[in-house]
Amino acid sequence: MRSLVWFRRDLRISDNTALFEATQAADDGVVGVFLITPKQWQEHKDADCKVKFLIENVRDLSDKLASLNIPLLIKTCDVFQEVPDLISKLACETDCDTVFLNREYEVNESRRDDRVALACEQSGVALRRFHDRVIVPPKAIATKEGKFYSVFTPYRRVWDSTARETIETSPIPSSQPEIPINRDPVPEMVAGFDFSNVRSDLWPPGEDEADRRLKGFSKRILSYNTQRDIPSVRGTSLLSPYLNAGVISARKCFLEAEKILNSSDGENEGAKTWVSELTWRDFYNHVMVACPRVSMNQPFKPKTNGIPWRTDEGDFIAWKSGMTGYPIVDAGMRQLNQTGWMHNRLRMVTAMFLTKHLLIDWRWGENYFMSQLIDGDLSANNGGWQWSASTGTDSVPYFRIFNPFSQSKRFDPDGLFIKKMCPELTTVPARALHDPGKLKAAISSSNLDYPDYVVDYKAGRERALQAFKSLK
Ligand SMILES: Cc1cc2nc3c(=O)[nH]c(=O)nc-3n(C[C@H](O)[C@H](O)[C@H](O)COP(=O)(O)OP(=O)(O)OC[C@H]3O[C@@H](n4cnc5c(N)ncnc54)[C@H](O)[C@@H]3O)c2cc1C
Known part of the structure; x- marks a missing residue:
């Protein structure tokens, strides 16, 4: 059994559900793949700096995976329409029987994944999808009447207990058996994006950097609630690019805040407020899934x-x-x-x-x-x-x-x-x-x-x- 892990916005080896599950299922090695989709990214208005950051983190991921004997393949296709064919064929070519991925909740992305599931099925390849991007998955929380919460405060109340009761993290996978597949080089450029004016000093890539930021912030978290609104000070975590590219898991951030809260008997307003911001992140994903029109240029009201x-x-x-x-x-x-x-x-x-x-x-x-x-x-x-x-x-x-x-x-x-x-x-x-x-x-x-x-x-x-x- 060999697994194919399709990385998207989960560019890490630590606490990565799909990656960990893929290694658990495989006994004949694991292959990774990342797709560069320049036209799609342009249609989605992705910024030059965002794409550069993504690519730099793919490079870091490729090195980390190589140390586990997991080669990362890099494929380019212009738009999402080409993806189902590409992924199902790749699974067959690399002798993988199952594709593993962490869900993306946006409309285009989830439709693409449905089509990938179909193409895989037609090729005799299984597809397993996991919730990994947020702490409490969309649709996991509903009102007593089974409706979705459209107001943050009651959502947060239920989110708090659900998060604590259900949270589970995955360890870094162990080294895999070597397979005769070489990893691909990660390109320096992406067609249609200009990296020449992007400042690279502000956001160094990599899981180690994200961890370092989380550790550094946890020392400042006590004053988050008083400093977070003051733009002239470093009062917030500055983790958003890393959370967005999935270089760090939201669960890890939540558990770090929980650790601090537990060691202070809950008396840390900074940590409480920070958890609330992580909850907003989940809330907006929950709204987007319950009400997809918001991601199609339509107002909620x-x-x-x-x-x-x-x-x-x-x-x-x-x-x-x-x-x-x-x-x-x-x-x-x-x-x-x-x-x-x-x-x-x-x-x-x-x-x-x-x-x-x-x-x-x-x-x-x-x-x-x-x-x-x-x-x-x-x-x-x-x-x-x-x-x-x-x-x-x-x-x-x-x-x-x-x-x-x-x-x-x-x-x-x-x-x-x-x-x-x-x-x-x-x-x-x-x-x-x-x-x-x-x-x-x-x-x-x-x-x-x-x-x-x-x-x-x-x-x-x-x-x-x-x-x-x-x-x-
Ligand atoms: C008009 C507008 C546009 C925004 N666009 C984005 C965006 O494209 N991407 C993005 O990640 N955030 C966005 N935010 C939310 C917020 O401004 C950023 O997440 C935050 O400034 C990132 O800095 P930080 O990592 O230091 O945050 P911290 O204060 O340290 O918060 C920790 C994490 O919680 C999450 N978070 C914090 N506040 C919010 C929020 N209001 N909504 C959702 N998640 C939140 C982020 O993942 C953030 O990294 C937007 C807010 C507004 C008002």
Whole structure:
């Protein structure tokens, strides 16, 4: 019996359910495969930095698998349609009787996997799929009436007990019998993606790096609840690219927080809050599976389709390029453009600014974020955008519109982050950064090269309120 493991967004050997099960089932070796699907990734708007990070982690995975005598094959096919044929044929060519994989929950991906299952069946190859991406699988939690939870807090209550009762991890597999199949080299480039401007110093690849980050963060976790909203400090785990590419398992992160909670008799607000964020990750996957329209460009609340979203290209360009004249918004957008990552507080601030103050369609913003983010993930990105736009499940009420000046005063009082990302504002006193009149005066008196407000925030707010009210 030989197993074929198809790696996708689970690029690790530690606590990888499909990999471990494949080694348990095999007595004549295990083969791995990773598919590069450039056109599909382009259609999904994947960012250059995300694809580069993926490829670098595939390289790390290939080395780790080689040390277990598991050769990793690399195949390229343009789009998902070609995959069923490719996987079923590969299983036959490598004498594998079963294909093992960890589920991906997005609509395109799960349809592709259904077609792979069919193609395998027709070729006499078995296919085994596992839940591995999240801590509690979608559909594992339902209300007493068997419906899906569309509100986070009751979901979280059930999630908490389910997670603790059901969590199981897999060990790193033991070394496998050698087989006469050579691993493939991992390419340096992927057609259609430009790696030349991607900063590689910020996100070193590999499981060891992800573990190091988790260990480092666990020493800081106590202050997570007080520091996590402050973009100028390293208050969060910075694990999202690793979780997204599956370089570390969400279970491992959860168990690390649990260990800390247990050793403090549950008295660690930082660890509790962090677990809650991991729960949001599961929640948005759960929503996407229960309500697939959210991943097909549709709002969770259908009536919000009636909002007269503006299609102002000029305003959109100002937002994208971090030139709106609102320092905290511009600092966030520049962080995204320069590093491929944005602090969570700023993701909320910038998303709300686009969808409320500029009243621009959340789907424009969602797509733009996806095209830039190293951690771009359909469920979390869509969840975050629909939350900010008040179109989603359990989203922010439409009338609670973040004031960009109050946000910066609260979360970047000394303007440290703003001045780092917007160096043209270095000489502006911090107080003026949080006050529209003083900011305007400081800019004109020093003749600073910083744009005027793209919209008057009070007028923008009023326009958004009217647009939402008109829905009733
Ligand atoms: C508009 C918008 C878009 C977003 N797009 C993405 C995205 O494409 N990919 C992504 O991973 N996260 C996204 N998020 C969620 C969040 O901003 C990031 O997960 C977080 O900033 C990553 O930093 P961290 O790893 O230091 O997080 P930490 O604060 O350390 O949290 C730990 C982990 O929990 C998960 N998590 C935290 N917050 C959320 C959340 N609100 N929703 C879902 N999962 C969460 C992430 O996997 C994160 O790595 C988005 C949020 C908003 C408001």
